Amino acid sequence: MxxxxxxxxxxxxxxxxxxxxxxxxxxxxxxxPPSLVPNLGTLVHAVLEHLYDRPPAERTAATAHAMLEPAWEAMVAKDPELADLVADPAERESFFSDARGRLDTYFTMENPQRLEPTGREEFVEYQLDDGPRLRGVIDRVEVAPDGSIRITDYKTGKTPHPRYGQQAKFQMRFYALLVERLRGRRPALLQLLYLRDGGTVVLHPTDQDMDLIxxxxxxxxxxxxxxxxxxxxxxxxxxxxxxxxxxxxxxxxxxxxxxxxxxxxxxxxxxxxx
Incomplete structure (x- = not known):
């Protein structure tokens, strides 16, 4: 349906x-036509999503690396054309090397053994009054004991120059608006993790931000x-x-x-x- x-x-x-x-x-x-860059992002996102299915002690870089091949095979099973992207052995090795590199960078940025997300790849949807229905999928949501909310989004590219990156910030404020309307509480922190170079962009949405978005x-x-x-x-x-x-x-x-x-x-x- x-x-x-x-x-x-x-x-x-x-x-x-x-x-x-x-x-x-x-x-x-x-x-x-399928291309490598977006599918690299899909693969890394899938591994980071399911990494949190493991007990905390198993959330290691080695575990994440071992999850890459099965995650890729699951993607190919859904879309067999993806196999052609890495049919050449050298291309395949380069692709998986890039994926391992993104995961290694992630482990320098956070310790997943200390995190317990309340939502991963969380589907959110809200009908804006006299406006469009809004929809999105949030990479990770965490709720602290005091109820404060943090939203995290993984980006497999590099950190943009400060004058750019507006689409990513728009995306995060879009999610903040959805979460605020659905949960009745505004996220206290929005963070973008850029896994190519380890950069982090942090936003603290304000009343003005919500009105503007x-x-x-x-x-x-x-x-x-x-x-x-x-x-x-x-x-x-x-x-x-x-x-x-x-x-x-x-x-x-x-x-x-x-x-x-x-x-x-x-x-x-x-x-x-x-």
């Missing part, structure tokens, strides 16, 4: 980056709604175009998007365009 249409931080990020990218992913749902979400949803009703999701060229999977469908590269089906818009967004 499919879920009701909702806005997640990643889909919000797509629209902010390029409305056409958002459309092709969310409405047309065009397939994208709700305002941003509502403005973004108004822009999405306007684009949907006009059946017009325009490309927004940037340096990120070089890594886009949809160049063949983008006018900026001489491509043509498929005809936009109003019924698909309504199914994907819950917005009537008839």
């Amino acid at each position: 499919s879920r009701a249409p909702a806005l997640s931080p990643s889909r919000a990020g797509d629209f902010r980056q390029c409305p056409l990218l958002f459309r092709l992913r969310t409405i047309d749902r065009l397939p994208e 709700e305002h941003e979400i509502r403005e973004l949803w108004a822009d999405i709604t306007a684009a949907a009703r006009n059946l017009s999701f325009r490309p927004q060229p940037s340096k990120l175009c070089d890594w886009c999977s949809f160049q063949a469908q983008c006018p900026q590269f001489g491509g043509t998007p498929p005809a936009l089906d109003p019924a698909a818009v309504e199914r994907a967004l819950g917005i009537s365009v008839a």
